[in-house]
Amino acid sequence: MLRIQGLTATVDGKEILKGIDLEVPTGEVHAIMGPNGSGKSTLSYVLAGRDGYEVTGGTATFNGVDLLGKQPEERAAMGVFLAFQYPVELPGVGNANFLRTALNAVRRGRGESELDAMQFLKLARARMKELSMPEDMLKRGVNVGFSGGEKKRNEVLQMALLAPKLAILDETDSGLDIDALKVAADGVNALRGPEFSALVITHYQRLLNYIVPDRVHVLMAGRIQRSGGKELALELEASGYGAPQAA
Amino acid sequence: MSQVVHTGAEGFLHRYEGLKDRLPGARLPWLAALRARAAESFRAQGFPTRRVEAWHYTDLRPVTQASFDEALTAVEDDLVLPAAHTANRVVFVDGRLRSDLSSWPTMATVASQIGRIEGRVALPDEPMAALNTMLFEDGMLLNIPAGTDAGVLEILSIASESVRPTAFHLRHIVRLHEGARLTVLEVNQGPDGTRYLHNPVWQVEVGEGATFTHARLQQEGALAFQLGSIYATVAAGGTYDNFTLNAGGRLVRNEIHATLTGTGAACHMNGAQLLGGGQHADTTTFLDHAAPGCASRQTYKTVLTGKSRGVFQGKILVRQAAQQTDGYQMNQALLLSPDAEMDSKPQLEIYADDVKCSHGATVGELDADQLFYLRARGIDEATARSMLVRAFLQEAVEGIADEALRGALEAAVEGWWERQA
Ligand SMILES: Nc1ncnc2c1ncn2[C@@H]1O[C@H](COP(=O)(O)OP(=O)(O)OP(=O)(O)O)[C@@H](O)[C@H]1O
Ligand SMILES: [Mg+2]
Numbered sequence: 195m196l197r198i199q200g201l202t203a204t205v206d207g208k209e210i211l212k213g214i215d216l217e218v219p220t221g222e223v224h225a226i227m228g229p230n231g232s233g234k235s236t237l238s239y240v241l242a243g244r245d246g247y248e249v250t251g252g253t254a255t256f257n258g259v260d261l262l263g264k265q266p267e268e269r270a271a272m273g274v275f276l277a278f279q280y281p282v283e284l285p286g287v288g289n290a291n292f293l294r295t296a297l298n299a300v301r302r303g304r305g306e307s308e309l310d311a312m313q314f315l316k317l318a319r320a321r322m323k324e325l326s327m328p329e330d331m332l333k334r335g336v337n338v339g340f341s342g343g344e345k346k347r348n349e350v351l352q353m354a355l356l357a358p359k360l361a362i363l364d365e366t367d368s369g370l371d372i373d374a375l376k377v378a379a380d381g382v383n384a385l386r387g388p389e390f391s392a393l394v395i396t397h398y399q400r401l402l403n404y405i406v407p408d409r410v411h412v413l414m415a416g417r418i419q420r421s422g423g424k425e426l427a428l429e430l431e432a433s434g435y436g437a438p439q440a441a
Numbered sequence: 442m443s444q445v446v447h448t449g450a451e452g453f454l455h456r457y458e459g460l461k462d463r464l465p466g467a468r469l470p471w472l473a474a475l476r477a478r479a480a481e482s483f484r485a486q487g488f489p490t491r492r493v494e495a496w497h498y499t500d501l502r503p504v505t506q507a508s509f510d511e512a513l514t515a516v517e518d519d520l521v522l523p524a525a526h527t528a529n530r531v532v533f534v535d536g537r538l539r540s541d542l543s544s545w546p547t548m549a550t551v552a553s554q555i556g557r558i559e560g561r562v563a564l565p566d567e568p569m570a571a572l573n574t575m576l577f578e579d580g581m582l583l584n585i586p587a588g589t590d591a592g593v594l595e596i597l598s599i600a601s602e603s604v605r606p607t608a609f610h611l612r613h614i615v616r617l618h619e620g621a622r623l624t625v626l627e628v629n630q631g632p633d634g635t636r637y638l639h640n641p642v643w644q645v646e647v648g649e650g651a652t653f654t655h656a657r658l659q660q661e662g663a664l665a666f667q668l669g670s671i672y673a674t675v676a677a678g679g680t681y682d683n684f685t686l687n688a689g690g691r692l693v694r695n696e697i698h699a700t701l702t703g704t705g706a707a708c709h710m711n712g713a714q715l716l717g718g719g720q721h722a723d724t725t726t727f728l729d730h731a732a733p734g735c736a737s738r739q740t741y742k743t744v745l746t747g748k749s750r751g752v753f754q755g756k757i758l759v760r761q762a763a764q765q766t767d768g769y770q771m772n773q774a775l776l777l778s779p780d781a782e783m784d785s786k787p788q789l790e791i792y793a794d795d796v797k798c799s800h801g802a803t804v805g806e807l808d809a810d811q812l813f814y815l816r817a818r819g820i821d822e823a824t825a826r827s828m829l830v831r832a833f834l835q836e837a838v839e840g841i842a843d844e845a846l847r848g849a850l851e852a853a854v855e856g857w858w859e860r861q862a
Pocket of ligand 1: 205206208210228229230233234235236237279281312
C-alpha cells in the first residue's frame with residue numbers, strides 16, 4: 195500500500211505540495227484529477243525521487259518502506275514506476291539497449307536472472323505486438339523523433355516490460371488516439387491484480403471508462419480537496435473543479 | 442667533462458646538426474637539401490608560442506622546456522605489442538620500422554626505403570611539419586595502384602621505455618591512384634612512465650574517385666607529447682574519411698589540413714577526445730574547398746573530466762571557384778567536472794556565393810532530465826552516466842562502416858570510461 199501523510203514539498207523555494215494525505219491500498223487503482231498547475235506532476239516526481247523537488251515535511255511509504263530517502267533507481271527496484279507526462283528524448287541511446295538495461299536492472303533488484311539479448315528481444319516483441327507498436331521503434335533512439343502519442347506508447351511499453359507494483363501514470367492518456375488509449379488502458383488492466391496498485395493522473399473522464407478506478411481524488415492548490423468513487427469523475431466533468439476550499 | 446643541455450627548438454636543431462650525415466638518405470642530395478630547407482624553416486619559426494594565432498589555446502612550454510634524446514636503436518626483447526586489429530599490421534618502434542614484426546598486403550606497394558620517396562616529400566609551412574621533415578627516419582609509403590582495393594592495414598607506432606625523454610618523427614606518405622581504396626587504422630601507443638615526443642606527419646593524396654578511410658587511435662602514454670599533422674588533397678569524386686580518437690598523451694595537438702581540389706570531392710572528419718586528469722588535447726582542422734560541388738562534414742565530440750582541457754579550432758575556407766559547396770561542422774563538448782575547460786573556435790571564410798555552410802558548437806554538462814529518466818527506470822547512476830556519455834559520442838563514431846575499426850574504437854572508448862570510474 196502507498197501511504198502519503200502530510201507531504202509538503204517545494205520547487206525552487208516555492209511550496210507546491212501543501213500537505214498531501216493519500217492512501218492507495220494494494221490492489222487498488224486511484225485516479226487523481228485537478229486543474230493545471232495544482233501539483234499533480236510534482237507529486238509524481240516527488241514519489242519517483244527527482245532532484246530539485248525538496249520534501250519539507252510528511253512521509254510517503256510503500257508497503258511500509260520509506261520512499262523519500264531512497265535513490266530513484268532504488269525506488270524503481272522496489273517496483274515504483276512513473277510514466278512521464280513528458281517523456282525525455284535520449285539521442286544516441288538505442289531504445290532496445292535502454293529497455294534491456296532497465297529491465298535487467300529491475301530484475302536484478304528483484305533477485306531474478308538477467309535476460310540475454312535474444313530472450314529480451316522475444317519478450318519485447320511480444321509486448322510490442324500487444325501494444326501494436328512497430329518493431330522498428332526498438333532500433334530508434336529512445337523517444338527521438340517519436341510523435342507525442344508514440345512517446346506515450348513507449349511509456350506504456352516500459353511499464354508492461356518492467357511490470358511494476360506501483361504505477362504512477364502522469365497524463366499518459368494525453369495525446370493518445372482512441373485506439374492507443376484503449377491499448378494503454380489494457381496495459382494497466384493487464385497488470386491489475388492483488389499485488390498491483392496504480393495512481394492514474396488524468397484530465398479526462400474518458401480514460402476512466404477503460405481503467406475503472408476504485409477511488410477518484412481531486413488535487414487542488416497542493417492538497418487533496420475531495421475524494422470519492424468513480425462517479426466523482428463524471429460529476430467533475432459536468433461541473434468543473436470550482437474554487438479550492440480553504441484548509 | 443661538461444655537457445650542455447639543449448632544450449626547445451635549439452635542442453632539435455642541435456640534434457639535426459649532429460645527425461644530418463647519418464640520417465636515412467643522408468647521401469641523397471635531394472633529401473639532404475630538403476632537410477636543410479626544413480631546418481632553415483624550423484630555425485626561423487621555432488616552436489610556436491601562444492602569440493601565434495593558430496596556437497593561442499595550446500601552450501607548448503612543457504615540450505620546449507624538456508630536452509629530448511634520440512631513442513636507442515637496441516632491439517627490445519621484452520617489447521609487448523598490443524593485439525592486432527587487422528590481419529596486416531606494420532609496426533614502428535620509436536619511429537623506426539620493425540619489419541620482423543610487420544606484414545602488409547600484397548596488393549599495395551609498401552616501403553619505407555628512403556630511395557623510393559624521391560619527389561614525394563612535401564615541405565609544408567608549419568613549424569611542426571618542418572621539424573618532422575628535418576628529422577624523420579621512417580614511415581609508410583603506401584602507393585595504391587588505380588582501381589585496386591588494398592583492404593585494411595593497421596599501422597602501430599609504439600614508444601619503448603626510456604629513462605631520458607625521446608623524440609621521433611614518423612613520416613607517412615599515402616597516394617591512392619584513380620578509383621583505389623584503402624583503409625588504415627593508425628594506433629599510437631607508449632608506456633605511461635616515459636616522457637616522449639611523437640611528431641607524426643601524414644601526406645595524403647587521394648586520386649579521382651578513390652577512397653581513403655583513415656582511423657586513428659591516439660593512446661600515447663600518460664606523459665607523452667603528440668604533435669601530429671595531416672596534409673591531404675582530394676581529387677574529383679574522391680573521398681578522404683578521417684576519424685581520430687584522442688584518448689592518450691599529456692599534451693596533444695592533432696592538426697588536419699584537407700584540400701578538396703576536384704569537383705565532387707568529399708571529406709569527412711570525425712573525432713572524439715576523451716580527456717581526464719591534467720590532459721590537454723587540441724584538434725585543429727583546416728578545410729579548404731578549392732573546387733565546385735564538394736562536400737565536407739566534421740563532427741567532433743569532447744568529453745572532459747578532472748582538470749583536463751580541450752581545444753577545437755576548425756576553419757572552413759570556401760574559395761571563389763568552389764560554388765555549390767556543402768560544408769558542415771559540429772563541435773560539442775561535455776564537461777563532467779567543474780575544473781575541466783573547453784575552448785572552441787569555429788571559423789568560416791567564404792568567397793563563393795552559392796554555398797551551403799553551417800557550423801555549431803555546444804559546451805554542456807550531462808542533462809539532469811535524461812539522467813533522472815534513466816534512473817527512474819532502475820538504472821544506477823554510474824551506468825546511466827556512462828550510457829549518456831556513450832550516446833554523446835555515438836554521432837562521431839557511427840559513420841565508421843568497417844566493423845574491425847568500429848570495434849577497436851568502441852573498445853578504446855570503453856577502456857577510457859572504465860579508467861575514469
Ligand atoms: N522549477 C519550478 N520553479 C517554480 N515553479 C515551478 C517549477 N516547476 C513547477 N513549478 C510550478 O509548480 C506548480 C505545479 O506544477 P505541476 O507540474 O505539478 O502541475 P500539474 O498539476 O501537473 O499541472 P498540469 O495539469 O498542467 O500537468 C505549477 O504552478 C508550476 O508552475
Ligand atoms: Mg502535470
